[in-house]
Amino acid sequence: MRVLAPGWSPITSLLLPLLLLSWGARGTLACAFSHSPISSNFAATIRQLSSYLLQDYPVTVASNLQDDKLCGALWRLVLAQRWVGRLKTVAGSQMQLLLEAVDTEISFVTDCAFQPLPSCLRFVQTNISHLLQDTSAQLAALKPRITHQNFSRCLELQCQPGPPTLPPAGTPGAREAPVPQHPLLLLLLPSAILPLLLAAAWGLRWRRARRRTPGPGAQVPPASSSQDQLPLRLVER
Template sequence: MTGPAPAWPLTASLLLLLLPPAFADPCSFPDSPISSTFPGAISTLSDFMLRDYPVDVPENLRADERCWALWHLAVAKETLDRLKLVAGSKVQEPLEGLYAEINFVGRCVNQSFPSCLRFRKANISHLLLEVSKHLGALQPLITQQDFGPCQQYRCQPEPSLPVSTLSSPSSLGALGGTLRPPRPSSSLLLVLGGLPVVLLLILGAAWIWKQRRRRLLRS
């Protein structure tokens, strides 16, 4: 006679059904997180900000077709985070409005910046224009792309430095040749070689003229 089957396999199966699948990708968006009103949020914040307020923008993110816009929005999100800490009460609400428009990138991009990433100073107006451009570029594509490869920022590869021509032995030899004193030309050698003869002729002529003068004085 067999007893009743234990209940734990059924319970475990129910728990597995309730858990999200392990392969679920947090960087896929079945529904677009970008609203159609994001231009208004950008415009409202722009009205409250000094147009020449300085912010940092990345200058050497890799030009990846899939991740380019997402990375720039993630950096802009970090900038808005810092602005919220120092902004006055009047600016807090428009800041939150734009922050809500780009907060979704935190699901995908690791917010720790790599050591290779460099920044340059720009005006807040430039940053807001960039945010508008990147949101507009992502809007029609975001539900069709898998942004899993975008979790880590990647930088443009540094250009390889050309090997200096002075470092090769052959070039050093060539350089040494250029540093040697120039060899005198053959015509110059001829002039210099005939100089003693000319001097002797001058001295001889002077001696003869001196002897003739003495004779004239005696006579």
């Protein structure tokens, strides 16, 4: 005879996996905020960090991130938070405090289980001042609506269809970092064409020389002087 432990039943053993699955789904798929995680002084915190950083410190931003009305600001904050995390690992003790303050302003994005970055994302190099300005702008755009919308469909970053687009021409410090698709082919192209051009030029010269050379048995007309040719031209007129 089998005796069950107190408080345990076959029904409990069936319900427990379901409860765990439902809890896991809420923890990974939910991306909503009942209270605003964005403070009222985020702009001052970002400005303070910016005043201590080299303005032309190179970072990268996504050039072809989809401009989604609901998710766009959140996606850009996800990328910015990753950069702040990288800087914290190489900064000094005083700079780490400033970076930690900015990270506190944007770390709420880690409460949502975002998918790994898609391989279609393309990045261009810009400077840290532009990244911080954009971060402040995205927080300002997101603050009035973050508690009124559900961002659960934003857990996967989306790329724009078609070729990657560049930031506007007026974006400070932004520049494209293209990589030649076939640099070796471009180097070999002149060396491949030059022998063909030389062979074509030699063949053309040989054909012209052959036309001028009389064949065997052909009579060569005597050369006439310019004085003999002058009456002939007069007669022809």
